[in-house]
Amino acid sequence: MSGFDLSGLTASFGGERVLGPLSLTVNPGDQIALVGKSGAGKSTLIRLIHEQVGRKSSLVPQELGLVNALPVFHNVFMGQLDKHPTWYNTLTLVRPFAEDRTEVKALLKALGMDEKLWIPTASLSGGQRQRVAIARAIYRNAGLLLADEPVSALDGPLAHLVMSLLTERFDTSLIALHDVDLALKYSNRIIGIQDGQVALDESSHRLSPADIMGLY
Amino acid sequence: MLSYPTVRTSLAFLAIAVVGLAFADISITAANPWRDLGNFFLGVVTPNFFSSEGLLTALLRTVAFAFVGVALGSFFGFFLALAYRSWPVRTFCAFIRAIHELFWALIFLQFFGFHPLTGVLAIAIPYAGIFAKVYSEILDEADPDPGRLLPPGTGRISAFLYSKIPDCWAQMRTYTAYRLECGLRSSAILGFVGLPTLGFYLEASFSQGLYSDAGAMLILFYVLIATLPLWVRPRLIPFYVLGAPFFLGEGLPIVWGNVQRFFTQDIIPSPIRNGEGVAGLMSWAGDLMVEQALPGIWNTVVLTQVALVVTGILALLAFPLISNHFGGPVRRTTGHILLVIGRSTPEYILAYILLQLWGPSMLPAVIALALHNGAIIGHLIGKQTNTLQLRPDATTGFSRYTWELVPRVYRSFLAFLFYRWEIIMRETAILGILGIYTLGFYVDSAIQNIQFDKAMILILITAALNIGIDTLGRFIRRKLALQTMPTC
Numbered sequence: 001m002s003g004f005d006l007s008g009l010t011a012s013f014g015g016e017r018v019l020g021p022l023s024l025t026v027n028p029g030d031q032i033a034l035v036g037k038s039g040a041g042k043s044t045l046i047r048l049i050h051e052q053v054g055r056k057s058s059l060v061p062q063e064l065g066l067v068n069a070l071p072v073f074h075n076v077f078m079g080q081l082d083k084h085p086t087w088y089n090t091l092t093l094v095r096p097f098a099e100d101r102t103e104v105k106a107l108l109k110a111l112g113m114d115e116k117l118w119i120p121t122a123s124l125s126g127g128q129r130q131r132v133a134i135a136r137a138i139y140r141n142a143g144l145l146l147a148d149e150p151v152s153a154l155d156g157p158l159a160h161l162v163m164s165l166l167t168e169r170f171d172t173s174l175i176a177l178h179d180v181d182l183a184l185k186y187s188n189r190i191i192g193i194q195d196g197q198v199a200l201d202e203s204s205h206r207l208s209p210a211d212i213m214g215l216y
Numbered sequence: 217m218l219s220y221p222t223v224r225t226s227l228a229f230l231a232i233a234v235v236g237l238a239f240a241d242i243s244i245t246a247a248n249p250w251r252d253l254g255n256f257f258l259g260v261v262t263p264n265f266f267s268s269e270g271l272l273t274a275l276l277r278t279v280a281f282a283f284v285g286v287a288l289g290s291f292f293g294f295f296l297a298l299a300y301r302s303w304p305v306r307t308f309c310a311f312i313r314a315i316h317e318l319f320w321a322l323i324f325l326q327f328f329g330f331h332p333l334t335g336v337l338a339i340a341i342p343y344a345g346i347f348a349k350v351y352s353e354i355l356d357e358a359d360p361d362p363g364r365l366l367p368p369g370t371g372r373i374s375a376f377l378y379s380k381i382p383d384c385w386a387q388m389r390t391y392t393a394y395r396l397e398c399g400l401r402s403s404a405i406l407g408f409v410g411l412p413t414l415g416f417y418l419e420a421s422f423s424q425g426l427y428s429d430a431g432a433m434l435i436l437f438y439v440l441i442a443t444l445p446l447w448v449r450p451r452l453i454p455f456y457v458l459g460a461p462f463f464l465g466e467g468l469p470i471v472w473g474n475v476q477r478f479f480t481q482d483i484i485p486s487p488i489r490n491g492e493g494v495a496g497l498m499s500w501a502g503d504l505m506v507e508q509a510l511p512g513i514w515n516t517v518v519l520t521q522v523a524l525v526v527t528g529i530l531a532l533l534a535f536p537l538i539s540n541h542f543g544g545p546v547r548r549t550t551g552h553i554l555l556v557i558g559r560s561t562p563e564y565i566l567a568y569i570l571l572q573l574w575g576p577s578m579l580p581a582v583i584a585l586a587l588h589n590g591a592i593i594g595h596l597i598g599k600q601t602n603t604l605q606l607r608p609d610a611t612t613g614f615s616r617y618t619w620e621l622v623p624r625v626y627r628s629f630l631a632f633l634f635y636r637w638e639i640i641m642r643e644t645a646i647l648g649i650l651g652i653y654t655l656g657f658y659v660d661s662a663i664q665n666i667q668f669d670k671a672m673i674l675i676l677i678t679a680a681l682n683i684g685i686d687t688l689g690r691f692i693r694r695k696l697a698l699q700t701m702p703t704c
Contacts (some may be wrong), residue, residue, distance in 0.1 A: 061361070070378070090377060
């Protein structure tokens with residue numbers, strides 16, 4: 001499954017509706033950038049979609065959800081725990097297999113941090129932690145990527161590197177971004193959220209930064 | 217002041233303790249208590265490390281029993297923690313930890329005899345109950361996000377090993393190491409019921425008036441506990457745990473006939489055993505309640521309440537000893553040593569020593585409980601004051617104590633005190649074995665008279681009383697919104 005069709009999405013907080021009701025159809029091949037000012041409901045929408053499409057998606061939540069005490073390797077490897085029997089996973093916890101080591105290391109190299117493979121994630125910087133969560137999502141290799149501000153802690157060149165890697169690895173994706181240039185460059189469709197509603201839904205190449213700025 | 221719930225609660229407990237004091241028996245009955253105390257201190261400052269070859273063996277056994285007991289307790293406690301959500305498991309754990317190590321030892325002694333298993337189980341069983349509770353609390357506090365992000369279809373064991381254990385590992389390790397220290401104390405006092413640990417040799421030296429031998433034993437015990445971080449290294453622990461069972465000693469072989477007799481005859485209430493019917497059972501239970509259980513409960517509660525308040529007063533007086541808001545490094549070092557001695561000495565040993573010197577009454581028990589528990593709380597509160605940053609022009613001396621520090625730490629002080637309420641009661645009950653008329657006294661007498669049926673009922677009553685106080689303590693802590701971490 002890579003596309004989805006959801007309707008009647010709503011979310012309330014403290015009795016007050018913060019999102020929806022809205023409908024959303026995502027087709028295979030849609031690489032969507034979700035934009036809107038903070039508090040508009042982007043994170044809530046991503047969480048709702050994640051709940052709805054089952055867990056058949058790779059998710060990069062804003063809070064990352066890393067296991068701080070484990071090294072980078074194991075945090076990435078967690079993306080494929082379902083692919084191996086329990087004994088294999090348990091052994092990997094003590095001593096990873098060479099095959100997995102190579103694969104994870106190659107992935108981290110693409111993200112520019114393969115030298116951190118055995119460092120506990122607790123001692124990494126914010127940007128490095130973000131890339132570990134991204135590596136886990138890529139390693140998970142689901143048909144759909146849901147990501148909430150995945151490059152917020154990365155500097156310019158690195159943000160571009162990671163975004164192009166994500167568009168290359170995932171045909172279908174929904175990524176919340178606050179950076180308008182990144183949104184235009186790494187998507188083919190843009191959805192703008194304003195006051196909990198879809199205020200903009202257009203192909204990226206028909207939009208200019210000025211069109212999007214109207215949402216802020 | 218009276219508008220603060222914490223102050224009102226404190227005053228209520230103070231009032232209860234003052235009333236309790238009127239009923240408590242607090243006399244010094246020994247003919248020459250101060251000379252005996254003087255002789256004892258003389259013994260401590262002139263320790264004799266070479267008199268008995270049994271000393272080193274006793275130390276070795278103490279360590280071995282602690283390691284085996286704590287390791288087994290932690291192993292089974294961990295698995296109980298996984299099922300802690302179900303109420304039968306929770307109730308079972310509350311029950312096994314409400315019975316003191318010495319009571320467990322007294323029970324096992326009746327059918328396993330002086331076999332090492334008696335000592336090991338006496339530590340392992342109550343500790344499993346405590347480990348289960350604390351481990352499950354630690355596991356519950358783990359970050360749930362990584363678990364939610366795992367791919368669907370991940371096995372439960374894999375999910376647990378990757379998303380829960382690493383997050384909790386450090387905390388569980390710290391707590392287990394801390395429990396090992398408690399285990400050494402528990403192991404030492406098991407000697408008082410005849411197992412080959414430190415308490416046995418301490419009692420032997422004391423009864424012969426060999427105060428220098430007793431002093432040497434106590435000093436070695438302090439050194440053992442104070443150097444714990446030096447010789448208990450994570451890498452060495454597997455060797456200790458695997459090696460410890462070989463140093464428990466031979467003991468005496470188990471007579472399996474005794475085990476069977478204990479469960480099928482000894483603990484069956486005698487009216488049932490003798491076929492005296494319901495009427496016989498009722499009068500038996502009535503006698504037990506009126507003559508033993510009720511006086512035991514009354515004395516246990518009175519002593520607990522008095523000891524609790526004296527503990528609190530002592531802790532408040534003691535914490536400035538190690539607080540860096542007062543005095544210089546010399547005084548603080550002395551303070552640290554005093555508090556380490558206070559909290560490393562099990563209250564049972566303190567009570568035993570004071571009872572030998574002052575004669576049997578509630579006074580030595582109160583002093584012993586207050587010294588040990590007051591030192592523990594004083595140490596924790598003192599450490600807490602060291603994290604406080606006072607404004608540069610804050611008052612000094614006694615005003616600093618009353619205006620700046622006590623108001624800031626009072627809530628956590630109360631939290632620790634109410635946490636230890638149940639621990640103080642458990643210890644109070646057990647001190648009865650030394651001849652104070654708390655529940656332990658009646659349990660011990662019943663066992664001496666080979667009335668195991670009565671002993672078991674009295675132990676169950678003690679456990680119920682502990683669970684009740686634990687619940688009440690938690691209720692008060694929740695009511696006053698006090699939070700704390702576990703201590704032992």
